[in-house]
Amino acid sequence: MAAEDTPRMPGSWLPPSVKKSALEGRKLERDWDVTSVEQDAEHAKVNGDIVRTRFPPEPNGFLHIGHAKSMNMNFSLAFEKLGVPPEKRETVFRFDDTNPEAESKEYIESIREDVEWMGWKPARTTYASDYFSELHSLATRLVKKGKCYVCFQTSEEIEACREVAKKQLSAIAQGHSPGDPEWPSGSQFSPHRDADIETNLRLFEDMRKGKFAEGECCLRMKMDQSGSNLNMFDQVAYRVKYHPHPHAGHGWCIYPTYDFTHCVQDSLEHVDFSICTLEFESRRESYYWLLDALDIFKPMVFEMSRLNIEYVVLSKRKLIKLVQTGRVRGWDDPRMPTIKGLRRRGLTASMLNKFCNSIGVTRNENLIEYTRLEEVIRQELHETARRAMAVLDPIKVRLTNHAEEGGERVIQVPDFPPLGAASPTHPVTFTSEIFIDGADFRFEDSSDYYGLAPGKWVSLKYSSVCMRCDEVISGPDGRAVELVASLAALPPTGKRPKGILQWVPSTGITFEARLYNHLFSVPEVTSNWENELNPESEVVLTKSMVDPSILNPDGSFPAKETHFQFERIANFVVDKDTTSGHLVMNRTVSLKCVAPDFPPLGAASPTHPVTFTSEIFIDGADFRFEDSSDYYGLAPGKWVSLKYSSVCMRCDEVISGPDGRAVELVASLAALPPTGKRPKGILQWVPSTGITFEARLYNHLFSVPEVTSNWEN
Numbered sequence: 001m002a003a004e005d006t007p008r009m010p011g012s013w014l015p016p017s018v019k020k021s022a023l024e025g026r027k028l029e030r031d032w033d034v035t036s037v038e039q040d041a042e043h044a045k046v047n048g049d050i051v052r053t054r055f056p057p058e059p060n061g062f063l064h065i066g067h068a069k070s071m072n073m074n075f076s077l078a079f080e081k082l083g084v085p086p087e088k089r090e091t092v093f094r095f096d097d098t099n100p101e102a103e104s105k106e107y108i109e110s111i112r113e114d115v116e117w118m119g120w121k122p123a124r125t126t127y128a129s130d131y132f133s134e135l136h137s138l139a140t141r142l143v144k145k146g147k148c149y150v151c152f153q154t155s156e157e158i159e160a161c162r163e164v165a166k167k168q169l170s171a172i173a174q175g176h177s178p179g180d181p182e183w184p185s186g187s188q189f190s191p192h193r194d195a196d197i198e199t200n201l202r203l204f205e206d207m208r209k210g211k212f213a214e215g216e217c218c219l220r221m222k223m224d225q226s227g228s229n230l231n232m233f234d235q236v237a238y239r240v241k242y243h244p245h246p247h248a249g250h251g252w253c254i255y256p257t258y259d260f261t262h263c264v265q266d267s268l269e270h271v272d273f274s275i276c277t278l279e280f281e282s283r284r285e286s287y288y289w290l291l292d293a294l295d296i297f298k299p300m301v302f303e304m305s306r307l308n309i310e311y312v313v314l315s316k317r318k319l320i321k322l323v324q325t326g327r328v329r330g331w332d333d334p335r336m337p338t339i340k341g342l343r344r345r346g347l348t349a350s351m352l353n354k355f356c357n358s359i360g361v362t363r364n365e366n367l368i369e370y371t372r373l374e375e376v377i378r379q380e381l382h383e384t385a386r387r388a389m390a391v392l393d394p395i396k397v398r399l400t401n402h403a404e405e406g407g408e409r410v411i412q413v414p415d416f417p418p419l420g421a422a423s424p425t426h427p428v429t430f431t432s433e434i435f436i437d438g439a440d441f442r443f444e445d446s447s448d449y450y451g452l453a454p455g456k457w458v459s460l461k462y463s464s465v466c467m468r469c470d471e472v473i474s475g476p477d478g479r480a481v482e483l484v485a486s487l488a489a490l491p492p493t494g495k496r497p498k499g500i501l502q503w504v505p506s507t508g509i510t511f512e513a514r515l516y517n518h519l520f521s522v523p524e525v526t527s528n529w530e531n532e533l534n535p536e537s538e539v540v541l542t543k544s545m546v547d548p549s550i551l552n553p554d555g556s557f558p559a560k561e562t563h564f565q566f567e568r569i570a571n572f573v574v575d576k577d578t579t580s581g582h583l584v585m586n587r588t589v590s591l592k593c594v595a596p597d598f599p600p601l602g603a604a605s606p607t608h609p610v611t612f613t614s615e616i617f618i619d620g621a622d623f624r625f626e627d628s629s630d631y632y633g634l635a636p637g638k639w640v641s642l643k644y645s646s647v648c649m650r651c652d653e654v655i656s657g658p659d660g661r662a663v664e665l666v667a668s669l670a671a672l673p674p675t676g677k678r679p680k681g682i683l684q685w686v687p688s689t690g691i692t693f694e695a696r697l698y699n700h701l702f703s704v705p706e707v708t709s710n711w712e713n
Helices: 039-047 066-083 107-116 128-144 154-175 197-208 256-267 280-295 318-324 339-345 348-361 370-384 415-423 599-604
Strands: 050-054 089-095 124-129 148-151 217-222 238-239 254-256 272-276 300-305 386-388 396-397 407-416 425-430 433-437 456-460 464-473 480-488 509-516 537-544 563-565 570-573 583-590 593-595 609-610 641-642 647-655 662-670
Touching: 039 254, 050 066, 050 272, 066 089, 066 272, 066 339, 066 348, 089 107, 089 128, 107 339, 107 662, 124 128, 128 148, 128 197, 128 238, 128 256, 128 280, 128 641, 148 197, 197 238, 217 280, 238 256, 256 272, 256 280, 272 280, 280 300, 280 609, 339 583, 370 563, 370 583, 396 537, 407 415
Parallel strands: 050 089, 089 124, 272 300, 386 563, 396 480, 509 583
Antiparallel strands: 148 217, 217 238, 238 254, 396 433, 407 425, 456 464, 464 480, 509 537, 563 570, 570 583, 593 609, 641 647, 647 662
């Protein structure tokens, strides 16, 4: 076969150095997706050796983490897959603003701000509305070619014809044809489909002049319906809308649809790769039919899977309802998956981009574990978040022999303890009254508990002293409100205690701690999503305290979005609700639970990290349906401690299997039960990321201690 007779393929203009197969979609049966030699030459003249993508959000809402994935793909990852060097990459940032009723300048500015904050630098910013005149001319061209017509059907009538088309396609699949008794009655075509060109030109111009009411008529594409794709069902190209446009103003009363605009604009902007999500895969035919009908350049199209993350919804309809019903604080609520919400939660652009890089791109639908995002967050904050000592539920401790044990003094605390001696430091004053966290105190001690209890010694972090609780002052509810304690270099045993507590001086700063958890209580949110909201997704503590070293030199609070890692607690960020007299901090992500490798060694033991996930597993031997006074495991309504964590857990609901055995428990957490006392029962647990293994439990081979001649029995 001669070279000139070789069938042309999509992307024929791309040089061999561009690995187009990395972003190659389904080839159409028709050659609508193939460019001509002349189109290739024109494209090469415009683009040169540049490879171009586009990021085209519609300004009808706020960007979310799914858009972060799209940005990462269009500004970076696509080029990496294609093997395009940085100097030859170009991404157009486009506002797909074809629906003025749903769009606003607020959304436009918000999206622009998010793209800039994410660190992406587009080659240029465009608007679909900038092309309205050209799009109108191209629509007129289609009318003149007999490929568009003005339709006066109502939306209900159009939908009825579409239903007929569905039934007829189903009949064809079953081997029927027109004239058969089983052939569905009715027509799938509009009665206006065959109007002559002159009539359609006049009516389209009348639409442009505002002679028709909204919904009275529309311009539809006369598409090829010989196949089985319902997206070729004469899509609407233009509709009448008497609504000013947030960018274009009052110049138009007819607006092009997304289906008409986005493929044409891809062509006009000479985009090489038009990247979208998989739900648009069935629109390849309609995308390329229109470009072929207009005889203009045809970009390559690649569809990737949407981003689906545990405990997260990205549906715009659901997010709007969350905001409008007041279930969240707004679009930037730290529980929301919007870019602004994640930013307020304490995520950075680099975290989001690293996360998107780590999950990559696939054409298979999958559910990403939320813990993968949390790990990215922890990794960055481990390197960047300055440490500080804080207590969420403060208990005052009066040190009776403070003066004798060195008195008030300044202790230099490392900003980044993992750096050792190389770490910069911040000063914390060791005052005669300090505050510890309520989670670190119990009325009753136990052998595997390292916190404070009456008569027990602990070490105070970064100080050279140990502390013993001598007296407990309780409030009306029985909870400890103040402790009286004494200090010593070491306890009478001469050994430093295993328990090491963080503390805050009496000069500590009171702040509002907002503890954020998953917005939903189930990893895969269903259609019953409003009943799956997590009532504990935001817990507000108004009397938390932090050491005053976090203040600026002038005594003011740190700027919003400043990160701190509160030792032994979690990573926090300064919230925008902070005022000159009120500090608000959001929990970004909890710290990993750290379990000792060899508990008998106490503080000298090396450790290993265990992620405290939103789903955990306990041993069946540690659960009963009925409680008793001498049983320390879990039962319905009962509290237990979770080993090596700082929380307690109550069983709220039991889900049983067909055999009546418990298969799942629904539980809630708290620093302490309402009694204020830590439970005696302490359970081991395994995170949802635990490894399944086969356990072979071996016992004595014989059932009696002295085996007899009757040994086989």
